[in-house]
Amino acid sequence: MFDFLLTEEQLKLRDEVRELVKWVPRQMILDMDKDKIKFPKEFLQEAGRRNLLGCRYPREWGGRGMDWVTTAMVMEEVGTLGYIFACTFGVGAELVCDAIVQHGTDAQKEKYVKPLLAGEIFAAECLTEPRGGSDFFGTTTMAEDKGDHFVLNGQKRFIVGAEGADYFLVYARTDHDPKTHPHKALTCFIVDRGPGVNVEYLYGLMGCRGGGAGRIVFKDAVVPKENIVGQLNGAYAVFNTMMIPERLGTAAMTIGAARPALDIATRYTSRRKAFGQVINQFQGVSFQVAEAAMLLDAARSLVYATCRAVDGGVNTNRVRRMVSETKKFVTESCQKVARNAMQVMGGIGYTNVFPVERINRDLGLASIWTGTSEVMAMITAHEWYREYHQAQSQCSGRDHELDAAEATAAEEKIYE
Structure with missing residues (x-):
C-alpha cells in the first residue's frame, strides 16, 4: 500500500477493512471456489454491519462521505480475499448504489440504498445480453409503457448476483421507434426480484466462483414508474457515470486480488532452496518477483492518480480516457503479476497447495468484464x-x- 498517500482517517478505515478481511472464515473462501456457496450474503451482511459498504456516499444514505481515493483503498483490501469477494462487494455498493445516489430520487435512496449499504438487502447490475456485452446500446430487452407501470421482457446474462440479489438495475429500450437514436431510446430501471424475474441458468466459471453469476429472463415483469432511475429514455446519462465506478473500481480491486500472489511467491522464494542456495539468489527468480512488485506499484500509482482526477472534477473526456487506460493497464499487469508468482514457484504453484493457482484463474476475468481490454484501448x-x-x-x-536536422525538407513529408 501507498501509506504516504493516505490521511489518518483513511488509514484508520483501512485497518477496519483489514479486520473484515481477517474475519472471513477460510472455509468460506474454499466453499465459494467450489460453488458450495452460491452468493456470499454472510460476507456482505458483515461488511454492512461494519459500515464498510459504499464509503464515498453521503452519510444520510448509509455511507461515510469519503472520496474515490478512499474507495480504491477499500476495494484493494477487499480484493485480497479473492476477486469474487470484491466483485460482489462492488457490484451492489459501488455500481448499483452509484446509479441511484447520482440519478435516483430520495425515495429510491431510502428504499434501496440505505438497506443495501447496511447489508440488509443485495443488488445486481443487468447490462450484458446474450448478443453481446460491449454493444450496450444494441440492447434488445424491451419495456412497454402501460400507464402507471412498465412491462419488461428480455434477458441479461453473466450477471454477478443473479443468484442472491433482491433487486436489479436493468437497462431496457423504452422508445420503440427504430429511427430513434439508441442513446435516446433506453431507460434505467430498478427491478425487484419477483414474478416475471427468473434466473434460468447459473454459469460454471473457470474462476470467480461463488458470486451467483447467471442468466436472468424477464417475462412480463411489472415495473412501477417510480422505479425509473433518472429520466425516461435517459439511460445514457446513467451509463456514462456508472462507467467510472465500474472500471475504476475494477482496477483497484484487481490490485488487491494480485497482491497475495506476490506475497506468497516472495515468501516461498525466500525459503525454497535449490542447487545449494535459496532460489531468490537466482536472477531468473528474483527479477520476476521484482517485475511483479514494479507492476503492482505502477498499477496502484495509476489508480490513485485517476481517483484524484475524478475527485478533483477533471474534464469528463480526460477522466474517460484515464479510467479506460487504468482499467486496461492494471488488469493486464496484475495478470502478469499472478503468472510471475506461479512461474517462480514452479510446479507447486500449479497445485491447490497454494492459492496462487486460484488467483490466476480468478484474474482471467479482470481484463474481460466491465469492458474488455480491446474496448478500453x-x-x-x-x-x-x-x-x-x-x-x-x-x-x-x-x-x-x-527539432530535426532535415525538418524543413517539406518534399519528404508526404501524408497522402
Missing part, C-alpha cells in the same frame, strides 16, 4: 486523439517536430 485512442487535437489548437508552446 478503443476508448483511450479515441479520447487521446480528441484531446491531442484540441490541445494543439490552443497550444502556443514549442513545435518539437522542427
Whole structure:
C-alpha cells in the first residue's frame, strides 16, 4: 500500500477493512471456489454491519462521505480475499448504489440504498445480453409503457448476483421507434426480484466462483414508474457515470486480488532452496518477483492518480480516457503479476497447495468484464486523439517536430 498517500482517517478505515478481511472464515473462501456457496450474503451482511459498504456516499444514505481515493483503498483490501469477494462487494455498493445516489430520487435512496449499504438487502447490475456485452446500446430487452407501470421482457446474462440479489438495475429500450437514436431510446430501471424475474441458468466459471453469476429472463415483469432511475429514455446519462465506478473500481480491486500472489511467491522464494542456495539468489527468480512488485506499484500509482482526477472534477473526456487506460493497464499487469508468482514457484504453484493457482484463474476475468481490454484501448485512442487535437489548437508552446536536422525538407513529408 501507498501509506504516504493516505490521511489518518483513511488509514484508520483501512485497518477496519483489514479486520473484515481477517474475519472471513477460510472455509468460506474454499466453499465459494467450489460453488458450495452460491452468493456470499454472510460476507456482505458483515461488511454492512461494519459500515464498510459504499464509503464515498453521503452519510444520510448509509455511507461515510469519503472520496474515490478512499474507495480504491477499500476495494484493494477487499480484493485480497479473492476477486469474487470484491466483485460482489462492488457490484451492489459501488455500481448499483452509484446509479441511484447520482440519478435516483430520495425515495429510491431510502428504499434501496440505505438497506443495501447496511447489508440488509443485495443488488445486481443487468447490462450484458446474450448478443453481446460491449454493444450496450444494441440492447434488445424491451419495456412497454402501460400507464402507471412498465412491462419488461428480455434477458441479461453473466450477471454477478443473479443468484442472491433482491433487486436489479436493468437497462431496457423504452422508445420503440427504430429511427430513434439508441442513446435516446433506453431507460434505467430498478427491478425487484419477483414474478416475471427468473434466473434460468447459473454459469460454471473457470474462476470467480461463488458470486451467483447467471442468466436472468424477464417475462412480463411489472415495473412501477417510480422505479425509473433518472429520466425516461435517459439511460445514457446513467451509463456514462456508472462507467467510472465500474472500471475504476475494477482496477483497484484487481490490485488487491494480485497482491497475495506476490506475497506468497516472495515468501516461498525466500525459503525454497535449490542447487545449494535459496532460489531468490537466482536472477531468473528474483527479477520476476521484482517485475511483479514494479507492476503492482505502477498499477496502484495509476489508480490513485485517476481517483484524484475524478475527485478533483477533471474534464469528463480526460477522466474517460484515464479510467479506460487504468482499467486496461492494471488488469493486464496484475495478470502478469499472478503468472510471475506461479512461474517462480514452479510446479507447486500449479497445485491447490497454494492459492496462487486460484488467483490466476480468478484474474482471467479482470481484463474481460466491465469492458474488455480491446474496448478500453478503443476508448483511450479515441479520447487521446480528441484531446491531442484540441490541445494543439490552443497550444502556443514549442513545435518539437522542427527539432530535426532535415525538418524543413517539406518534399519528404508526404501524408497522402
